[in-house]
Amino acid sequence: MHILVTNDDGVQAPGLLALAQAMRPLGKVTVFAPDKNWSASGHVKTLDRPLRVRETTLADGSPAFTSDGAPSDCVALPLLGFVEKVDMVVSGVNPYSNIGHDVTYSGTVTAAMEAVITGVPGIAFSLASQDNHSPNTPTDYSCAAHVARVVTEKAIHNRLTEGVVLNVNIPYVSIEELKGYMITRQGLRVYRDALDKRIDPRGKPYYWIGGEAPTGISEEGTDVGALMAGYVSITPLQLDLTNYKAMDVLKNWEF
Amino acid sequence: MHILVTNDDGVQAPGLLALAQAMRPLGKVTVFAPDKNWSASGHVKTLDRPLRVRETTLADGSPAFTSDGAPSDCVALPLLGFVEKVDMVVSGVNPYSNIGHDVTYSGTVTAAMEAVITGVPGIAFSLASQDNHSPNTPTDYSCAAHVARVVTEKAIHNRLTEGVVLNVNIPYVSIEELKGYMITRQGLRVYRDALDKRIDPRGKPYYWIGGEAPTGISEEGTDVGALMAGYVSITPLQLDLTNYKAMDVLKNWEF
Numbered sequence: 101m102h103i104l105v106t107n108d109d110g111v112q113a114p115g116l117l118a119l120a121q122a123m124r125p126l127g128k129v130t131v132f133a134p135d136k137n138w139s140a141s142g143h144v145k146t147l148d149r150p151l152r153v154r155e156t157t158l159a160d161g162s163p164a165f166t167s168d169g170a171p172s173d174c175v176a177l178p179l180l181g182f183v184e185k186v187d188m189v190v191s192g193v194n195p196y197s198n199i200g201h202d203v204t205y206s207g208t209v210t211a212a213m214e215a216v217i218t219g220v221p222g223i224a225f226s227l228a229s230q231d232n233h234s235p236n237t238p239t240d241y242s243c244a245a246h247v248a249r250v251v252t253e254k255a256i257h258n259r260l261t262e263g264v265v266l267n268v269n270i271p272y273v274s275i276e277e278l279k280g281y282m283i284t285r286q287g288l289r290v291y292r293d294a295l296d297k298r299i300d301p302r303g304k305p306y307y308w309i310g311g312e313a314p315t316g317i318s319e320e321g322t323d324v325g326a327l328m329a330g331y332v333s334i335t336p337l338q339l340d341l342t343n344y345k346a347m348d349v350l351k352n353w354e355f
Numbered sequence: 356m357h358i359l360v361t362n363d364d365g366v367q368a369p370g371l372l373a374l375a376q377a378m379r380p381l382g383k384v385t386v387f388a389p390d391k392n393w394s395a396s397g398h399v400k401t402l403d404r405p406l407r408v409r410e411t412t413l414a415d416g417s418p419a420f421t422s423d424g425a426p427s428d429c430v431a432l433p434l435l436g437f438v439e440k441v442d443m444v445v446s447g448v449n450p451y452s453n454i455g456h457d458v459t460y461s462g463t464v465t466a467a468m469e470a471v472i473t474g475v476p477g478i479a480f481s482l483a484s485q486d487n488h489s490p491n492t493p494t495d496y497s498c499a500a501h502v503a504r505v506v507t508e509k510a511i512h513n514r515l516t517e518g519v520v521l522n523v524n525i526p527y528v529s530i531e532e533l534k535g536y537m538i539t540r541q542g543l544r545v546y547r548d549a550l551d552k553r554i555d556p557r558g559k560p561y562y563w564i565g566g567e568a569p570t571g572i573s574e575e576g577t578d579v580g581a582l583m584a585g586y587v588s589i590t591p592l593q594l595d596l597t598n599y600k601a602m603d604v605l606k607n608w609e610f
Contacts, residue, residue, distance in 0.1 A: 139402075139403075140399065140400045140401075140402055141397065141399055142396065142397025142398035142399045142427075142459075142465060143397035143398065143459040143460045144395065144396055144397045144460070145395045145460055145564065146395075146564060147394075147395055147564055148394075150553070150561040150562055150563045151561065151562045151563075151564070152559075152561055152562075153560070153562060170397075172397075173564070176548065176564055177550065177562060177564075180548055180549060180550035180564070181550045182550060182562070201472050201594055203596055204397075204398040204459060204465065204468060204594070204596075205398045205399070205400055210397060210459065213459060217456050217546070218546075250610070254608045254610065258607075258608050261601055261604055263598075264598050264601045280610065281610035283602050283605045283606050284602075285595070285597040285599065285602065286595050286596055286597045291472070291473075293431065293435060294435060295432065295435035295436045295437060298405070304407075305408070306405040306406065306407055307405055307406045307407075307408060307432060307437070308405045308406075309400065309401060309402055309406070309428070309431055309432075309435070332610075334605060335597060336597065336598040336601035336602055336604075336605055337596040337597065337598060338596060338597075338598035338601070339456055339459070339596075340540070340541050341458055341459075341541055341592040341593060341594075341596065342540040342541045342590060342591065342592065342593075343518075343519050343591040343592060343593035344540065346516055346519045346591035346593070347538050347539075347540065347591055349516055349591075350538045350589060350591055351538050352513075353509045353513050355505070355506075355509065355535065355536035355587075355589075
């Protein structure tokens with residue numbers, strides 16, 4: 101079992117190290133991650149410029165590859181043959197949850213999508229540390245690493261269905277406090293973005309996408325609801341975005 | 356009816372001008388597009404830097420806004436209040452088709468997704484000019500513009516269902532040659548990417564994501580199939596990516 105570990109926060113992010121270490125008992129691990137932070141970067145395939153690859157080491161001294169490509173490029177290059185055949189791609193651990201509509205923006209999730217498009221199972225791991233964590237203390241990835249190992253082991257053992265991306269979100273609690281695991285559907289995010297217009301020192305306007313952090317509608321059975329109840333949320337995602345119900349409606353539009 | 360027109364190829368792209376002109380008979384048109392080409396850039400929300408907005412003019416002399424943000428930012432800023440209330444967002448016309456798995460990579464499609472997430476109907480228009488068009492002649496957008504007006508008019512008249520993104524792909528033919536309109540599901544893209552390793556003048560390796568252009572599996576009822584048969588393909592997309600069938604499988608994994 102050859103497992104590729106990547107993320108969207110960059111090769112030196114502590115969540116990547118935690119994930120790489122969690123995967124080692126499960127097989128051979130290759131780390132290949134971006135050389136910078138690509139959060140909220142979406143699904144990118146870099147076709148207009150060549151990519152560089154550099155060897156580096158993680159904080160525990162283990163080897164890793166890093167590239168100036170986007171997270172999806174860091175999946176595409178290894179899967180196109182930069183390294184030997186990959187059997188599973190895991191992405192993360194993202195320090196913040198990726199739930200609801202976050203999935204199409206998220207570099208963590210789209211890296212796992214890239215794997216599945218290429219025919220390799222992909223799992224994205226995100227930790228809801230924004231919920232109860234002071235930014236002044238380092239994020240504790242021990243529960244997330246435990247969950248990542250458990251879920252990946254199950255995915256290997258049960259042969260994760262082809263074409264399915266697993267989007268795993270972990271509450272920010274200790275292993276002992278974890279309530280369990282829930283299979284969920286994608287919930288609803290509530291974005292509270294606001295336009296924040298400011299004037300620069302030269303008197304010209306510039307704009308931040310500001311506002312408050314997104315919340316979610318805590319419905320039972322959703323990723324949002326599972327996290328809020330203290331459970332790991334496992335949402336199987338598909339790459340077919342067709343709205344089949346809407347097809348019937350559109351057929352009455354009479355073109 | 357206030358229609359926002361955007362794209363992922365940049366404010367000076369001829370496909371944007373064609374789309375803006377096609378929308379004018381349907382209502383008030385505001386053009387707000389990126390100041391550079393963002394093809395294959397995915398769904399980006401720019402939160403780590405402020406955005407600039409500049410007034411410019413299209414090739415026909417009509418006014419437009421342009422920003423250094425991504426295509427989704429060019430939807431977010433107007434919808435967050437940079438301009439008056441928007442009723443419909445149209446994106447394109449992209450010079451190449453966006454079918455199958457292209458939809459999560461495509462800036463054209465994710466701009467329309469951004470609108471729908473914010474609660475405004477969104478339609479993406481792409482022209483399959485790669486199929487039978489010499490790169491030495493300018494792309495003819497007349498059929499695409501005609502189709503964009505017909506589809507947008509139907510969407511306004513029939514009140515496009517909330518939460519649905521329309522992904523419209525137009526064959527590269529004349530209006531007379533057009534076979535008609537098909538409501539389709541997302542088909543299968545076949546990517547033929549290959550790793551292309553080269554050595555720079557300093558003796559160091561660099562990598563292109565190379566290979567041949569993607570093809571598609573031409574199944575009846577899909578976007579791929581409709582285009583190949585000479586029809587406009589209209590695929591309703593949803594933002595819920597949950598694979599409901601896989602949920603039942605995962606529930607047997609016994610966590």
